[in-house]
Amino acid sequence: MARPRKTDQLAAMTDLVCDDRVVHVDAVRAARAALPEGPTLAGLAEVFAALSDPTRLRIIAALAQNELCVCDLAASVATSDSAVSHQLRGLRDLGLVRSRREGRLVYYALDDAHVTALYSQALDHVGHPTTEDA
Amino acid sequence: MARPRKTDQLAAMTDLVCDDRVVHVDAVRAARAALPEGPTLAGLAEVFAALSDPTRLRIIAALAQNELCVCDLAASVATSDSAVSHQLRGLRDLGLVRSRREGRLVYYALDDAHVTALYSQALDHVGHPTTEDA
DNA sequence: ATCACGTATGAATTCCTATTCATTTATTGA
DNA sequence: TCAATAAATGAATAGGAATTCATACGTGAT
Numbered sequence: 001m002a003r004p005r006k007t008d009q010l011a012a013m014t015d016l017v018c019d020d021r022v023v024h025v026d027a028v029r030a031a032r033a034a035l036p037e038g039p040t041l042a043g044l045a046e047v048f049a050a051l052s053d054p055t056r057l058r059i060i061a062a063l064a065q066n067e068l069c070v071c072d073l074a075a076s077v078a079t080s081d082s083a084v085s086h087q088l089r090g091l092r093d094l095g096l097v098r099s100r101r102e103g104r105l106v107y108y109a110l111d112d113a114h115v116t117a118l119y120s121q122a123l124d125h126v127g128h129p130t131t132e133d134a
Numbered sequence: 135m136a137r138p139r140k141t142d143q144l145a146a147m148t149d150l151v152c153d154d155r156v157v158h159v160d161a162v163r164a165a166r167a168a169l170p171e172g173p174t175l176a177g178l179a180e181v182f183a184a185l186s187d188p189t190r191l192r193i194i195a196a197l198a199q200n201e202l203c204v205c206d207l208a209a210s211v212a213t214s215d216s217a218v219s220h221q222l223r224g225l226r227d228l229g230l231v232r233s234r235r236e237g238r239l240v241y242y243a244l245d246d247a248h249v250t251a252l253y254s255q256a257l258d259h260v261g262h263p264t265t266e267d268a
Numbered sequence: 269a270t271c272a273c274g275t276a277t278g279a280a281t282t283c284c285t286a287t288t289c290a291t292t293t294a295t296t297g298a
Numbered sequence: 299t300c301a302a303t304a305a306a307t308g309a310a311t312a313g314g315a316a317t318t319c320a321t322a323c324g325t326g327a328t
Contacts, residue, residue: 031196049186062165
């Protein structure tokens with residue numbers, strides 16, 4: 001069933017876990033107990049991934065100021081309408097952004113306080129110079 | 135030099151910015167003023183990217199409990215030593231993690247309060263069930 | 269010195285993601 | 299109805315990223 005282990009405790013731990021050797025059993029036990037569950041982990045990764053792209057960060061920073069229509073958003077963050085639209089779709093699928101149509105224009109706004117909070121916290125930590133500070 | 139614009143104000147804005155049409159000049163101006171500068175933006179994206187991968191997230195969650203050597207870390211997060219080592223290099227290059235050698239073992243620990251704070255804030259927002267809650 | 273073990277590294281593979289370009293849909297005005 | 303504009307979408311391309319496998323490095327023990 002398994003190969004022999006150095007100690008019973010160790011064997012119990014590693015069998016419970018995986019095939020690798022464990023040095024500090026208690027530390028590993030504690031670490032594993034602290035791991036978020038699969039869905040939680042995936043959710044975290046998703047949110048952070050949304051914030052991991054410069055274009056999306058600019059979009060979020062822009063929308064943190066005003067609601068904006070797609071073309072204004074594109075002009076604001078200096079990318080193509082299409083690229084912005086693609087990104088907005090992703091952000092909307094994640095529930096981070098909401099849209100509202102008015103005539104031919106579609107306005108987007110932030111729709112998730114968590115993400116906004118994460119963004120500004122990160123900005124605080126980094127120190128937040130903007131173009132208006134120049 | 136450029137194509138005709140609907141208004142002078144609009145023309146001034148767009149020339150200052152890019153080649154796209156702008157609908158709400160003031161909104162765009164405000165949005166652009168709020169954009170973080172290039173290096174800041176890149177730094178933000180980097181940090182969030184570090185948190186955007188499930189494996190790295192598990193590593194961070196594990197190290198939030200104890201300092202761990204590579205093989206214990208691998209056992210904790212249930213991936214190969216090699217994969218963990220690769221990820222640790224990245225995290226160390228970003229200054230998120232520090233290492234300490236003791237004999238043949240190398241212990242890693244978290245080394246950036248910002249990231250730890252971001253992680254736990256995100257965890258709070260999501261709600262944080264772990265395996266020990268079961 | 270040699271061996272075993274823990275860790276690190278490089279190359280290769282595979283998967284994912286962001287942008288671009290072309291096209292389509294939706295809405296308004298002529 | 300037709301033309302024009304804003305936005306969305308799909309396919310394609312290109313770049314990046316994570317894991318695996320093989321191998322090398324560093325350290326301690328025999």
